[in-house]
Amino acid sequence: xxxxxxxxxxxxxxxxxxxxxxxxxxxxxxxxxxxxxxxxxxxxxxxxxxxxxxxxxxxxxxxxxxxxxxxxxxxxxxxxxxxxxxxxxxxxxxxxxxxxxxxxxxxxxxxxxxxxxxxxxxxxxxxxxxxxxxxxxxxxxxxxxxxxxxxxxxxxxxxxxxxxxxxxxxxxxxxxxxxxxxxxxxxxxxxxxxxxxxxxxxxxxxxxxxxxxxxxxxxxxxxxxxxxxxxxxxxxxxxxxxxxxxxxxxxxxxxxxxxxxxxxxxxxxxxxxxxxxxxxxxxxxxxxxxxxxxxxxxxxxxxxxxxxxxxxxxxxxxxxxxx
Numbered sequence: 568x569x570x571x572x573x574x575x576x577x578x579x580x581x582x583x584x585x586x587x588x589x590x591x592x593x594x595x596x597x598x599x600x601x602x603x604x605x606x607x608x609x610x611x612x613x614x615x616x617x618x619x620x621x622x623x624x625x626x627x628x629x630x631x632x633x634x635x636x637x638x639x640x641x642x643x644x645x646x647x648x649x650x651x652x653x654x655x656x657x658x659x660x661x662x663x664x665x666x667x668x669x670x671x672x673x674x675x676x677x678x679x680x681x682x683x684x685x686x687x688x689x690x691x692x693x694x695x696x697x698x699x700x701x702x703x704x705x706x707x708x709x710x711x712x713x714x715x716x717x718x719x720x721x722x723x724x725x726x727x728x729x730x731x732x733x734x735x736x737x738x739x740x741x742x743x744x745x746x747x748x749x750x751x752x753x754x755x756x757x758x759x760x761x762x763x764x765x766x767x768x769x770x771x772x773x774x775x776x777x778x779x780x781x782x783x784x785x786x787x788x789x790x791x792x793x794x795x796x797x798x799x800x801x802x803x804x805x806x807x808x809x810x811x812x813x814x815x816x817x818x819x820x821x822x823x824x825x826x827x828x829x830x831x832x833x834x835x836x837x838x839x840x841x842x843x844x845x846x847x848x849x850x851x852x853x854x855x856x857x858x859x860x861x862x863x864x865x866x867x868x869x870x871x872x873x874x875x876x877x878x879x880x881x882x883x884x885x886x887x888x889x890x
Contacts, residue, residue: 571808571819572610573826575603577869580685580837581862584844585853593853595782602781602797604688608742609801611692612749615699616706624700631696635827638889639689642831646682646838647673657681659731679733685834687732694739695746702750712751719744723792745798752805763806770803828873828890829866836865 579600587594649655651673660681667675680686695702705711722741729737752759763770777796784793812819822829840861844851877884884890 571804571822572606573822573829574866575600576607576685577829577833577866578862579603580833581840581865582853582858584837584840584851585858585861586844586848586851587853592782593855598781598784598793599778602793605742605745605794605797606801606804607688608745609749609798611695612746613753614749615695615702615746616750616753619703619706622699622703624703627699628696631693634885634889635689635696636693637886638827638831639686640677641887642889643677643682643686645835646686647676650676650682659733679735681731681733683834683838685830685837687735687738688830690735691732691738691742694735695743698739702747705747706750706754709754712747712754715744715747715751718747719795719798722794727792728794741794745794745801748798748801752802760805760809763802764809767803767806767810770799770806774800774803825870825873825890828876828884828888829869831888832869832872833865836868840865 582600583597587597650657651669676682678690680688680690705714722744726737726740728741732738777799781793781796873884873888873890876888877890880887
């Protein structure tokens with residue numbers, strides 16, 4: 568599932584890098600692409616519960632530090648240097664980031680992921696890693712999963728997605744219901760998957776309706792939290808995978824092995840794309856063809872980079888880039 572989840576994340580960042588005609592349908596689709604990270608959070612929760620039989624907290628933290636945190640720190644070095652040396656001003660906090668002394672600037676960037684747009688995800692996930700014992704305790708009392716509904720209400724009404732995604736604790740609280748939903752589906756897999764498979768068509772229809780709501784909300788400039796809608800779409804995606812995807816798909820298996828590396832690498836290629844489009848703005852005019860070309864190009868370059876690192880450092884590639 569992780570292999571499938573990385574595709575919409577990369578696609579969303581490629582789509583939003585282009586310039587779409589104001590007011591057009593394509594421009595309002597950015598509201599949809601912006602929320603596709605929800606799938607990765609859902610699947611992270613699913614896989615966490617799925618592997619609980621081997622859970623031991625010290626070993627778990629050690630593994631996450633080695634395979635997630637260390638690669639995050641290593642891959643972050645070039646982007647952090649860009650802002651640490653004031654080679655480039657920060658797009659959201661130019662005065663704050665630019666005025667801080669180096670010993671404050673670097674930790675701020677690393678702890679928030681502010682140095683590279685998609686990297687906010689890793690500090691937020693680190694919060695979930697530290698919460699693991701509480702999540703394990705919750706899974707041992709399955710009835711506690713009923714808390715997902717009120718937690719979702721709290722997320723929608725009281726804890727919105729943080730501005731520019733630069734508050735890891737707030738982001739973790741906001742997305743906690745989705746993470747728990749993934750855990751819940753994994754825990755009750757034998758009961759839930761048959762239901763999802765049976766009702767896949769209705770779920771697809773409802774998800775299309777939800778997409779219409781999101782796009783209409785963008786047209787009408789309505790402000791509402793889309794988390795419940797995208798959480799339902801996670802279940803729809805799982806229903807479609809269960810209904811139509813064979814148990815093993817070599818291409819998806821490859822994407823799953825490369826997923827973390829693709830996540831880290833694609834951010835740099837999209838950032839390079841954005842820089843190029845500032846110099847040659849005429850190339851940034853959005854079209855479905857240009858989007859597909861860029862998506863294929865970014866995915867190809869990211870996978871080639873991951874493959875090269877794995878070839879050059881077969882025993883250390885996971886430590887270097889997470890794959």
